[in-house]
Amino acid sequence: MKLKDKEINLNIRNNFKVAPGLFSTEQLSQWLKMAEQCIAQKTCLAIMGPTASGKSQLSMDLARVLPIEIISVDSALIYRQMDVGTAKPTAQELATVPHHLINTHDPLQTYSAAEFVEDVHGLVADILGRGCLPVLVGGTMMYFNALQQGMSDLPEADKSVREALQALWVQDPSQLHAQLHDIDLVSAQRIHPNDPQRLIRALEVFKTSGKTLTELRALPKPSLSAFKLIKVALLPQDRSKLHDQIGVRFEQMLEKGLLQEVKQLMQRGDLHADLTAMRSVGYRQAWLFLQGDYDYPTFIEKGLVATRQLAKRQLTWLRKEPDLELFDPFSTTRIERLEGVLNLIQSHVRH
Known part of the structure; x- marks a missing residue:
């Protein structure tokens, strides 16, 4: 989908507000054409980083010069009534740039990585169809990993099995970890004894499928080729x-x-x-x-x-992430980070 002249003019009028006049009309037009190429190539941008590193600010800065929609990659931002402690975007930010996977669930509800992957694929297709660049922003690295590596085919939750395991947890939490240790040593070493959600899920998987979580995760995963990711991380050196x-x-x-x-x-x-x-x-x-x-x-x-x-x-997860362009949020300016990301996108489009 081609961007219309009025959209280009709108972006030029809303020039980067922290430094009015910094970017020329020609630069803005070039970046808009670059966005068109990304959209045609089904390419998305991912902005990763630890908490408090400035991911949201960078995404809002990008929205000054590119037609983007933001997909949250944050396991807490999905919850309604949880605004302050999650550093949720302000009402003005949400109104200025389309955001997705924010305020979608009640705090009573759960949300899995598998659901996230399914939701993102639908959202990316819709956003590209609207002629906008999808930008995935957040620090829930498990979600990013699931999106890139695919999900093992795990059984759905079984209410009766889960309730029985939850009752056991209330009686004696150590029982659950001991059970998991006996059937799946690898998962038991990975899951903390005080993590009821993951302990219960690991045992539920075994009781409903007859296979351990480790066995199921070792099976081939479906290939994910619906879109490509350009990955950026805000990674402080200090x-x-x-x-x-x-x-x-x-x-x-x-x-x-x-x-x-x-x-x-x-x-x-x-x-x-x-x-x-x-x-x-x-x-x-x-x-x-x-x-x-x-x-x-x-x-x-x-x-x-x-x-x-x-x-x-x-930070530990990010240091293992391949094909990642790094920016130190404490030794670069907002302008430098913005231009660095735009140049990175430009280089990917040319290839």
Whole structure:
């Protein structure tokens, strides 16, 4: 689909606001043609990075110069009523640029990587059909991995089996890990004894299929060739700077009402601390503080530690990710990162 002249003119009028006049009309027109080529070649952009590294800001900057739609790759942003602690895009940002996979689920619901893969394939096809460039933005690396590597053919959830395993977890959590250790040592070594969601799922898979999670994951996966990905990561070289930014953002979340948000969730009466949504970083620590498990300074410390641990896991995964163009968010400017991404897209289109 060709971009119309009025769309080109609109992008030129909405020139990059942090530096008015930085880009010429000719540059903007070239980038729009580049976007057309990406769309024709069924190519998407992925912006990865640890929490608090500036992924959302980069995607919004791209929207100043390219016709994009954003697909969230964040397991927490799907939840409604969870805005502050997830650093969800503002109402203005959501209104300015189309966003997908945000506010799609109630905190009571679960959402699997397999569902994510299915949803993304449908969204990408729709976005390309509208003549826009799909930009996948987030830090849930398991989702990115599932999208690129495919999903093993696992059995669907079995309500009766799951409820029985959940009852066992309430009685004695160590029983579940011991069971998994006996039938699937590889999964038992990978899944923490205090992770009920993954423990229950691994045992459920075995009880419903007769095969272990390890056996099923070793089977050939379906080929994913519906679209190509150009991958960018915001990867800080100095982790202390990321930790500082995590601290600043956590403080901002508290000022914006994180504890009030969690209080409202608790007041619903149908949620509890072990739900997938409530195990999101920041929410679980706030919940336990509000129910009196520890004092305020401990809550702050636990919230920061949990966020840093999340960032560490994300960084570890990213360092193993192939074909990744890296930008340090703390030693480059917004303009440099934007131009770097645009140049990267240009180089892929030419090839």
